[in-house]
Amino acid sequence: MNFPANSDLWTLFGSSFLAATLLPGGSEVVFALLASQDVYSPSVLIGVATLGNTLGGMVSLGMGWLVARRYPLRTLARPSHQRAYRWLRRYGAVGLLGAWMPVIGDPLCFVAGWLRLNVFLGLFFMAVGKGARYAALWNVVG
Template identity: 55%
Template sequence: MSDALQGPLGLFFSALISSTLLPGGSEVMLAWLVSEADYSAWLLWSSATAGNVLGSMLTWGMGYWIAARYPLKALDRPQHQRARQWLERYGPLGLLLAWLPIIGDPLCLVAGWLRIGFVASLVMITLGKGLRYAVVIGLFG
């Protein structure tokens, strides 16, 4: 594997893929890179957070786009219904939990579908995901 794919760039893409509808292991990669100490923790945190947030905002954008084509009642999957109830109750603050496995992707999708503001969504998603990666760095750095 090339050095670029093992370092911050690879971490960025791992985090991006992890935050879309595909599974990934960005936390494992971050923990490994931090423990190797070849890169600064700040660079690794920035790479992981940026990639993961970008993926979540792409999912938010898919929800925004889908909302123009399908009525909100078309959200019939149980995880979408739970995400909808959560976001209707807590608004953008609910996106602080977008980092959670299984429920994070539906939260981002439904936030776009509900037309929760782009900037508010970006800020809350970034805070939640940034804190998660900071904890990983704290544990393995």
């Protein structure tokens, strides 16, 4: 079966999407591999990775929103969720600039949904932070 050349971009999108959900995974290896091949422009790679990672973060935010309907906020037991809670109580939606961070990024998105932060502001700050991360990664590997 022959796949079109842009299947690489779908792979990048998928890996960056999954990396931003509560599932384990990382998109840096796929991003670095594609950057080293010099086939796609930096803006395309950064854009695709940012889009996938942001949409994955929005899934985590949505999961937090749905879980909050069933369980009250006092049941946040995981230490990573407690850290995310304190971070978001301090910074609000702007705190989602840190959604790219390992370990705490996914819980940040989840807890932002739990706290019912403004979805549009959350989306904006999440995209800016994740885009900056991929731009920095491009500067290292590109």
